[in-house]
Amino acid sequence: MSQEMFWLILTTLMTSLFWVPYVLNRMAVRGIVGSMANPTPDAKPHAAWAERSKQAHGNAIENLAIFAALVLAVEVLKVNNALTATACAVYFWVRLGHFIVYTAGIPVVRTLAFLAGWAVQVVLALALLGVL
Numbered sequence: 001m002s003q004e005m006f007w008l009i010l011t012t013l014m015t016s017l018f019w020v021p022y023v024l025n026r027m028a029v030r031g032i033v034g035s036m037a038n039p040t041p042d043a044k045p046h047a048a049w050a051e052r053s054k055q056a057h058g059n060a061i062e063n064l065a066i067f068a069a070l071v072l073a074v075e076v077l078k079v080n081n082a083l084t085a086t087a088c089a090v091y092f093w094v095r096l097g098h099f100i101v102y103t104a105g106i107p108v109v110r111t112l113a114f115l116a117g118w119a120v121q122v123v124l125a126l127a128l129l130g131v132l
Contacts, residue, residue, distance in 0.1 A: 002080050007088035008071040011095060015064050018057035018099055025050035049103055056102035060095055063117060067091055070124040077128060084127050091120040 026035040029044045037043075046054070074084050098113035126132045 002075060003085035004071050004074050004080055004088045007085075007092050008068060011067065011088075011092045012064065014092065014096060015057075015060045018053070018060055021103065022046060022050040022053040022057070025053075049105065052105055053099075053103040056099045059102070059114070060099060063095070063121075066121055067117075067124075070121055070128065073128050074124060079127055079130075081127070083132060084124060087120045087123045087127075091117055094120070 023035065025046050029046060030037075034043070045051075071088060074080055094113050094116040098110060098117060101109045101113060123132060
């Protein structure tokens with residue numbers, strides 16, 4: 001397995017677990033049965049951090065679609081190299097950092113982590129285009 005595929009699988013697994021914190025908060029706030037009910041306007045709200053966690057999860061899913069497409073293209077076109085492997089590892093760590101700082105409500109660091117993830121996507125795209 002290539003390093004790019006390793007990091008894609010790890011990133012996908014990580015993203016698939018980002019729902020856990022806000023669902024645990026939902027259970028704490030609404031109870032187990034209440035957390036399984038359909039949302040209603042009068043439902044007890046999540047904690048502010050849990051709302052941010054849910055938003056961070058959505059952002060991670062949106063960006064995973066782009067990252068996955070790029071990594072799969074790198075794999076299919078066999079343009080793997082040390083740069084693409086490193087970029088994929090960086091993506092994993094900055095997306096984890098993004099989730100943590102978004103959930104914690106740290107605005108500037110959140111934006112920097114997002115931009116680092118975006119830069120990785122640009123690097124992968126440039127590698128695919130033969131520019132890097």
